[in-house]
Amino acid sequence: MKTGDLLNERYELLESxxxxxxxxxxxxxDRQTGNTVAVKGLRPEDFLRAFEGNSEVYAQQYKLMRERFGREASVLRALAHPNIVTYLDTGMFxxxxxxxxxYIEGLSLREFLERHVLAVSAVAAIITQIAWALGRxxxxxxxxxHRDLKPDNIRINTRGAAQLIDFGIALPVSPETARYTEQGTTLGSRGYLSPEQHDGLDLTPKSDIYALGCISYLLLTGEPPFPIEQASQLKRRHCEEIPPPPSTAAQYNVPEAIDDLVMRMLAKEPAERPTASEVIEVVAPxxxxxxxxxxxxxxxxxxxxMFRATPDAPSDAGAPPPPRAARGSRWLNRRQVTDQLALAKAERDRGQPGPGGQALINDLLPRARAEWGPLxxxxxxxxLAAEDYRRAFGDGTHG
Incomplete structure (x- = not known):
């Protein structure tokens, strides 16, 4: 691909x-819509150059490369979330x-942090948005x-929304999922990899939670938990050492709750790390x-x-204005919805389905989507609470 190429008589390449x-x-x-888009294309000639002397290995690696690229498109299609880059189309050139x-206009999180020192409320806003994406x-x-969650793979768009990008090595966690790397192979950026990634072990969503812990540490202190410059020590330190709490390195008072949360995200054992929902609950206050x-x-x-926006003056990053209520209907009350959400979470934590989850799934969530919008x-x-509830109890209609 080169500048000026026209893909499918529609997508004109402007710049790399x-x-x-x-x-x-x-x-x-995009000549059809008039929009600016991002196009990701394979570069097989560079990646495969090392295998040119062995035609059999070359063909095998090329096949795996194409399959992994196809999986990236499938992953993006399945995710469809405001805090994840949006899939639009695929094709052949x-x-x-x-x-x-x-196309996400804005800054990478790395570039954003080079320009700004963040107060706790801004740190909480970024952590929450990343956790929303990880929850999805x-x-x-x-x-x-994701397997490569790091500041360069998070974009802060012009409206202030944080979005995850680059799902090139993302992996569906399923026994049926084809592995395109050998067991024990380490993929991703070492400064943000979990211990199990460093050891080449099986991964779970808790592996991305560890990376979020590293990013949260960076947001609070200006540095990741272990210096990336000391590359030869990274695997040992991530697998064996416990970093000091971020409160010891931050230039302002870090609330105890978020100090403890970050350290739990950085736990060596995946089972000891919080879920995305738990991260959101701790950071919410x-x-x-x-x-x-x-x-x-x-x-x-x-x-x-988006968090500071009021219903009568939404921010640019907020949801579109809600539709008019049908005659005779009532707008949802946010305080009552919050109370019902807390009841559903309590039922989930007790392991007993009940009316809180039923109301959340069958009534409140559909109405809230319509009135307040998906953002x-x-x-x-x-x-996230509804998905947790369904995972624990099914569709939430029993109890």
């Missing part, structure tokens, strides 16, 4: 956005496949593990509230904007 080991991402113009995704990934069937003033110094983009913070919390 970056190259990886196997693929290149392009900024492109000559002999090579490509994936079309939304963990609760579909089969669950998806630290989030900015509707009507709060904008951060000072200002953040551009501003990840707190609303409470709606997203309800989505």
């Amino acid at each position: 956005l970056g190259k990886g080991g196997m693929a290149e991402v392009w900024k492109a113009h 000559g002999d090579e496949p490509y994936i079309v995704m939304e 990934m963990s609760l579909i069937e089969p669950p998806i593990v 630290l989030l900015p509230q509707p009507g709060n003033p904008a951060p000072n110094p200002s953040l551009k983009p501003d990840p707190t904007a 609303d913070r409470l709606v997203r919390d309800m989505e």
Whole structure:
């Protein structure tokens, strides 16, 4: 692919956005919609150069490369979430496949942190949005593990929404899922890999929670838990050492709850780490509230904007305005919905289904989606709680 190429008589390549080991991402113009999009295409010639002397191995590696690329498109299609880059299309350019995704205008989290020092409320806003995405990934069937969650693979768009990108090595956690790397092989960026990734063991959604713990540590202190520059020590330190709590390295008071949360996310054993839902619950009290003033110094983009928005003055990052209520219907009351959500979570924690979960799944969640929109913070919390409830008890209609 090169600048000016036209894919499927529709996508005109404008400029390269970056190259990886196997693929290149392009900024492109969609002539059909008029929108700017991102196009990801394979670069087999660079990746396969090392195998050119062995035609059998070359053919095998090329096949696996194509299959992994196809799986990336399938993963993105399945996820469909506001905090995950949106899949748009696939196609072929000559002999090579490509994936079309939304173009995210904004900054990578790494670039964002180079420009800003964050207060706790902004840290909470970013952690929550990443946890929303991880919650979606963990609760579909089969669950998806990103395997390369790091600041460069998180974009803060111009509206302040955090979005996960680059699912090139994402893995559905299922016995039926084909492995395109040998057992024991380490993939991902070592500064953010879980101990089980470093050891080449089987992964679960808790592996991405460990990476979120590393990112949270970075957000609070300006540095990951173990210096990435000391590459030769990273595996040993991630697998064996416990880093000091972020409160000991931060330049402001870190609330005890988030200090403890980050250390639990960094637990060596996956079973000891919280779920995405638990992360959201712990961080929720630290989030900015509707009507709060904008951060000072200002953040551009501003990840707190959607949380500070009020119903009568939604932020650019918020959901579209709700439809009019049908004649005779009542708008949902957010406090009552929050109480019902807490009841459903309590039923889940007790292991006993009941009226809280029934109301959440069968009545409140569909109405909340319609009235407040899919990007609303409470709606997203309800989505995760409903999925947790279904996983524990089925469809929530019994009890």
